[in-house]
Amino acid sequence: MMKNRRASTIIVGLLLCCLVGGASARDTTTAWPDTPVGRLEALALLQTFNADLLSHDSATLTMERWCGDHHMAEPAKISAQRVTGEDKPLPDDLRTQLAIGPIEPVRYRRVLLRCGSHVLSEADNWYVPSRLTAAMNEQLDHTDTPFGRVVLPLHFRRQTLDAKLLWSPLPAGWESADNALPAGQGTLSIPHQVLQHRAVLYAADNRPFSTVIETYTEQVLAFPAPAGR
Numbered sequence: 001m002m003k004n005r006r007a008s009t010i011i012v013g014l015l016l017c018c019l020v021g022g023a024s025a026r027d028t029t030t031a032w033p034d035t036p037v038g039r040l041e042a043l044a045l046l047q048t049f050n051a052d053l054l055s056h057d058s059a060t061l062t063m064e065r066w067c068g069d070h071h072m073a074e075p076a077k078i079s080a081q082r083v084t085g086e087d088k089p090l091p092d093d094l095r096t097q098l099a100i101g102p103i104e105p106v107r108y109r110r111v112l113l114r115c116g117s118h119v120l121s122e123a124d125n126w127y128v129p130s131r132l133t134a135a136m137n138e139q140l141d142h143t144d145t146p147f148g149r150v151v152l153p154l155h156f157r158r159q160t161l162d163a164k165l166l167w168s169p170l171p172a173g174w175e176s177a178d179n180a181l182p183a184g185q186g187t188l189s190i191p192h193q194v195l196q197h198r199a200v201l202y203a204a205d206n207r208p209f210s211t212v213i214e215t216y217t218e219q220v221l222a223f224p225a226p227a228g229r
Contacts (some may be wrong), residue, residue, distance in 0.1 A: 034187055080112050107140070111123050125211075163198075193216070
């Protein structure tokens with residue numbers, strides 16, 4: 001986490017040197033320019049979003065703030081679209097993290113978390129129904145309410161097991177004087193998956209009740225890049 005924060009500080013410092021006036025102006029498109037500054041900006045925002053997720057217990061509320069701050073939808077409200085007909089076994093290491101035996105029932109829920117028209121995250125969630133209330137289980141079984149909102153009464157905390165960028169706008173070693181930043185033509189090509197977190201949720205009594213793999217999409221950058229270069 002400290003490494004990510006140091007990287008963010010370096011990148012933001014570079015941006016402050018590169019931007020001259022008009023930084024708050026917005027383009028009319030959502031395309032990011034394939035330029036050195038455009039790539040630096042995209043990485044700075046990804047690292048900022050990543051740090052925000054790491055420093056808060058609810059990914060749902062973090063995404064709502066991000067969506068609202070960047071005017072991506074009105075209202076900036078996260079909704080969950082359930083993906084049915086799929087079932088994934090719980091990885092053995094995550095069963096250990098949940099502190100449950102091999103026969104303890106675990107339920108699986110896959111959702112697309114969207115803000116307006118933007119799918120920001122694809123989440124695979126395994127949870128222990130015996131550690132939730134009957135009302136929570138009912139809501140998870142029969143509604144599209146985001147998991148984080150359903151379990152808010154548990155006053156949970158989140159422990160991140162792994163956080164990694166799946167894509168970087170900059171090549172390895174870009175900070176070296178021998179490696180010039182890439183400069184392409186047109187707009188930056190961003191893959192569908194850009195960031196992934198694995199985490200465990202603990203209730204107020206310190207019992208783990210859920211584990212999640214969240215894959216964040218290119219839609220977290222679906223707002224106009226700063227203009228006036």
